[in-house]
Amino acid sequence: MKTVQFDALIIGAGGAGMNAALQLADAQLQVAVVSKVFPTRSHTVAAQGGVNAALGNVMADKWHWHMFDTVKGSDYLGDQDAIEHMCREAIPTVYELEHNGVPFSRLDNGKIYQRPFGGQSQEFGGKQAARTCAAADRTGHAILHSLYQQNIRAKTHFFDEYFAVDLIRDEEGFILGVLALEIATGEPILIESKATLIATGGGGQVYRTTSNAHINTGDGMAMALRAGIPLQDMEFFQFHPTGIAGKGMLITEGVRGEGGYLINSEGERFMERYASMAKDLASRDVVSRAIVTEINEGRGCGPNKDHVLLKVDHLGEEVVAKRLPSIRESSRIFAGIDPVEEPIPVFPTAHYMMGGIPTDRFARVVMPLGEEQDEQNAVIPGLYAAGECACASVHGANRLGGNSLLDILVFGRLAGKDIIDYVKNNPEHRPLNQASVDRALYRLNRWELPPEGEALSVNELRCELQKLMEDHAGVFRSEEVMQKGVLKLQALRKKLAQVRLQHRGKVFNTARIEALELENLFDIGMAIAVAAANRKESRGAHARPDYPKRDDQNWMKHSLYFQQGDRLSYKAVRSTPLSVESFPPKERIY
Amino acid sequence: MLFRIYRFDPETEQASSMQEFELPMQRGMMLRDALLLIQEQDESLAFRHSCGEGVCGSDGVNVNGSNTLACITRVADLKEPIEVRPLPGRPVIRDLVVDMSQFYRQYERVDPWLKPSEPLPEKEILQSPAENEKLEGLYECIMCGCCSTACPSFWWNPDKFLGPQALLTACRFLADSRDGDKQARLEYLDDAYKLFRCHTIMSCVEACPKNLNPTKAIGQIKSLMLKDQS
Numbered sequence: 001m002k003t004v005q006f007d008a009l010i011i012g013a014g015g016a017g018m019n020a021a022l023q024l025a026d027a028q029l030q031v032a033v034v035s036k037v038f039p040t041r042s043h044t045v046a047a048q049g050g051v052n053a054a055l056g057n058v059m060a061d062k063w064h065w066h067m068f069d070t071v072k073g074s075d076y077l078g079d080q081d082a083i084e085h086m087c088r089e090a091i092p093t094v095y096e097l098e099h100n101g102v103p104f105s106r107l108d109n110g111k112i113y114q115r116p117f118g119g120q121s122q123e124f125g126g127k128q129a130a131r132t133c134a135a136a137d138r139t140g141h142a143i144l145h146s147l148y149q150q151n152i153r154a155k156t157h158f159f160d161e162y163f164a165v166d167l168i169r170d171e172e173g174f175i176l177g178v179l180a181l182e183i184a185t186g187e188p189i190l191i192e193s194k195a196t197l198i199a200t201g202g203g204g205q206v207y208r209t210t211s212n213a214h215i216n217t218g219d220g221m222a223m224a225l226r227a228g229i230p231l232q233d234m235e236f237f238q239f240h241p242t243g244i245a246g247k248g249m250l251i252t253e254g255v256r257g258e259g260g261y262l263i264n265s266e267g268e269r270f271m272e273r274y275a276s277m278a279k280d281l282a283s284r285d286v287v288s289r290a291i292v293t294e295i296n297e298g299r300g301c302g303p304n305k306d307h308v309l310l311k312v313d314h315l316g317e318e319v320v321a322k323r324l325p326s327i328r329e330s331s332r333i334f335a336g337i338d339p340v341e342e343p344i345p346v347f348p349t350a351h352y353m354m355g356g357i358p359t360d361r362f363a364r365v366v367m368p369l370g371e372e373q374d375e376q377n378a379v380i381p382g383l384y385a386a387g388e389c390a391c392a393s394v395h396g397a398n399r400l401g402g403n404s405l406l407d408i409l410v411f412g413r414l415a416g417k418d419i420i421d422y423v424k425n426n427p428e429h430r431p432l433n434q435a436s437v438d439r440a441l442y443r444l445n446r447w448e449l450p451p452e453g454e455a456l457s458v459n460e461l462r463c464e465l466q467k468l469m470e471d472h473a474g475v476f477r478s479e480e481v482m483q484k485g486v487l488k489l490q491a492l493r494k495k496l497a498q499v500r501l502q503h504r505g506k507v508f509n510t511a512r513i514e515a516l517e518l519e520n521l522f523d524i525g526m527a528i529a530v531a532a533a534n535r536k537e538s539r540g541a542h543a544r545p546d547y548p549k550r551d552d553q554n555w556m557k558h559s560l561y562f563q564q565g566d567r568l569s570y571k572a573v574r575s576t577p578l579s580v581e582s583f584p585p586k587e588r589i590y
Numbered sequence: 591m592l593f594r595i596y597r598f599d600p601e602t603e604q605a606s607s608m609q610e611f612e613l614p615m616q617r618g619m620m621l622r623d624a625l626l627l628i629q630e631q632d633e634s635l636a637f638r639h640s641c642g643e644g645v646c647g648s649d650g651v652n653v654n655g656s657n658t659l660a661c662i663t664r665v666a667d668l669k670e671p672i673e674v675r676p677l678p679g680r681p682v683i684r685d686l687v688v689d690m691s692q693f694y695r696q697y698e699r700v701d702p703w704l705k706p707s708e709p710l711p712e713k714e715i716l717q718s719p720a721e722n723e724k725l726e727g728l729y730e731c732i733m734c735g736c737c738s739t740a741c742p743s744f745w746w747n748p749d750k751f752l753g754p755q756a757l758l759t760a761c762r763f764l765a766d767s768r769d770g771d772k773q774a775r776l777e778y779l780d781d782a783y784k785l786f787r788c789h790t791i792m793s794c795v796e797a798c799p800k801n802l803n804p805t806k807a808i809g810q811i812k813s814l815m816l817k818d819q820s
Contacts, residue, residue, distance in 0.1 A: 025820050035644075037638075037640060037648065038645070038648075038690070038694075038733075040647065040648060040732070040733055041638075041640050041641075041646040041648045043640070043641065043646070045641065045645050045646050045647075045732070046641050046643065046646065055713075092713075093714055095712070095714055098714040098715060099704075099710050099714075099715065100703075101703060101704030101706075102770075103729045103766070104714070104717065104722075105719075105720065105722060106717050106719045106721075106722040107719070108719060109716075110716030110717055111714060111716065112714050135729075138645075139731060141645060141730070141732070142729060145729075145731075145733075146703075146704070149702045149703035149704075150703050151704045152698050152702065152703065153701075156717050184683055184689075184791065213640040213641040213642065213646065214639060214640045214641075214667070215640045216644065249642070249643045249645075286806050326645075328645075329642060329644075333643075333664075334618075334643070335645070336618070407650075407786075409604040457633070458633070459630050460627075501633075502633050502634070503633050503634035505599060505601050505634065505684075506601065506683075507599065507600055507601055507637070507683065507684050508636045508683050508684040508687050509634075510629075510633065510636050510637075512804075547598060574756045590623070
């Protein structure tokens with residue numbers, strides 16, 4: 001088998017992976033980026049609204065206010081050291097991006113344009129802030145392309161269209177690299193590295209209706225699980241309030257930031273009843289639940305009363321054309337309406353995983369090796385995770401809009417910087433572990449073994465999984481529904497062993513990739529279902545009619561799901577920030 | 591609805607062929623949805639796709655003779671039989687998947703990154719809204735390749751002529767008030783092949799699924815060159 005060696009390996013070429021790669025390549029390290037798609041196809045490209053940083057370009061702002069909003073938005077499940085770190089680092093990170101060429105929209109004084117987004121405030125819960133730096137409504141595209149461009153300059157080595165199959169790990173738990181599949185030829189390749197960053201994004205494809213791309217299948221999270229690493233806080237899955245009804249494509253929160261609002265079948269601006277202050281710019285979990293409640297109570301719009309409307313026409317054509325051009329295009333193509341004339345039919349869509357691979361505030365992967373506070377966060381040497389696949393935890397139980405691009409950029413950058421030091425102190429490759437390589441090769445090839453019983457297709461199992469997750473781990477979750485979900489999912493997972501490829505060619509066999517992705521979806525789906533069924537409270541995105549209140553006494557703690565035996569354990573929230581006072585839990589009102 | 595899909599598998603050593611598929615019409619069906627339904631019937635059909643909303647640029651294909659993105663092309667707007675082929679002029683890897691490496695190499699040749707003048711300010715480099723507006727129509731490119739693979743000049747000289755996509759990108763940096771390397775960029779482009787193989791046939795403009803205008807960008811580069819020489 002072809003084998004190559006690099007100082008650093010990055011799996012995933014979205015914002016996190018490429019911002020890390022840039023730091024490393026500029027420091028003259030040999031860095032490999034493995035991506036199953038050409039880098040600019042990564043899902044960062046679809047981020048619309050923008051990236052939060054307390055630049056204070058439009059009105060007064062401070063990183064400390066940003067920190068408060070993020071802690072509150074997290075429903076007090078976020079780690080306050082990591083949140084402080086992120087909100088402070090936001091400012092130099094955005095300036096660095098600008099210097100790297102991102103075409104941010106501008107204010108009259110030439111500074112970066114910033115728009116209001118949900119959950120943002122001045123003075124710790126006071127008036128609405130404007131903190132989201134935007135390039136029209138294509139901010140992710142602008143950022144991803146600029147980062148790719150800078151990586152071309154820096155001569156980063158890209159393995160484009162290589163699918164990472166599994167991490168290679170030795171008996172002591174060190175990660176030695178990855179087994180990958182070159183999609184165009186079907187040949188495996190072993191990439192050895194001194195340090196590895198998992199930056200593979202989210203897994204929204206586990207749900208039927210999602211804003212996520214086809215490629216968002218939780219590959220890195222599943223790889224971590226199979227390497228014995230737990231996933232943290234997987235029960236917290238964000239449903240974005242405004243997906244195009246029946247389709248799931250995203251309509252950015254920026255639409256409401258620019259003055260758009262939601263109405264029900266009676267034409268009522270119903271968010272006034274749910275969040276008297278912030279109204280339509282309340283936190284995403286709050287708005288999504290409000291929409292579902294309106295529909296459940298019979299005030300949905302359309303012939304089936306199954307969605308609500310997002311009103312934009314009052315903003316006028318000029319604002320829409322200037323600030324929301326892509327939204328207008330998407331509405332025309334997928335909803336068949338022009339938002340300048342008609343409201344957009346919307347319904348919550350599976351959008352973002354707050355949980356993921358547990359890391360510290362330097363993006364180093366941590367896992368518990370004992371019961372004490374420090375032992376709960378023991379660092380796995382040389383392994384890093386950043387972006388949606390990671391859980392630092394800066395989003396806790398609910399992520400604020402504009403904090404996702406921020407998360408990937410800040411922690412990608414920090415991971416890059418930390419890896420530089422790690423490689424300096426650990427200059428040698430560790431010896432390869434053949435048993436681990438063999439396990440990965442088996443996983444790659446097992447789809448062609450003679451079937452035991454009836455051979456099942458990838459597609460039919462994926463559809464079943466997505467429907468199951470929608471029905472049993474959606475916006476509202478009760479005990480019975482979730483417990484049933486876990487049992488059904490365990491039964492369905494057994495069928496995975498029967499899945500076989502019908503097409504067994506080597507050259508660009510997308511069916512083979514989808515089979516590997518399906519296994520990843522099952523792995524993370526299980527993590528979501530098990531963690532959700534066990535959390536007996538309502539917090540952030542995890543909403544239970546049978547336990548409607550947050551329970552800080554018993555549940556202000558992170559969950560950790562281990563694949564072996566579908567086991568859960570818990571660890572404390574880190575409530576002590578780095579330099580400021582802790583924000584104690586309060587009732588969350590918008 | 592009748593579809594005719596280009597099939598080619600290098601492992602079977604058979605020549606390429608067109609395979610027919612029949613699908614029931616569904617309201618609001620996009621071409622990508624149709625290809626996914628065909629894939630359910632025959633998992634060996636290979637094509638690239640991802641975001642499903644026209645931003646990732648993965649699913650450029652040739653439909654009834656025109657290049658477009660499958661995910662934002664309504665099936666109802668297409669004439670039957672709907673013929674789907676790979677983007678023209680590029681080597682086919684399998685079915686609708688082509689080798690785009692030449693296209694990416696040409697992009698890399700224009701130094702597609704901002705080279706701001708030193709020293710950098712501590713905060714953002716200031717740029718007026720008017721200066722920022724000059725980037726509109728240039729920075730939104732998603733690198734799907736629909737334009738360059740629709741361009742006859744690119745078909746003939748894909749190694750020498752940079753092609754509409756790379757030239758649009760070159761123009762994006764020439765138009766950026768923050769870039770400090772305009773002179774060198776223009777000198778590099780001033781070449782009988784790199785830039786001047788464009789014969790303003792405007793196939794690129796017709797093909798661009800994001801409604802960008804590479805021909806106009808190429809014109810802009812030419813006029814900057816003239817200004818530079820006078």
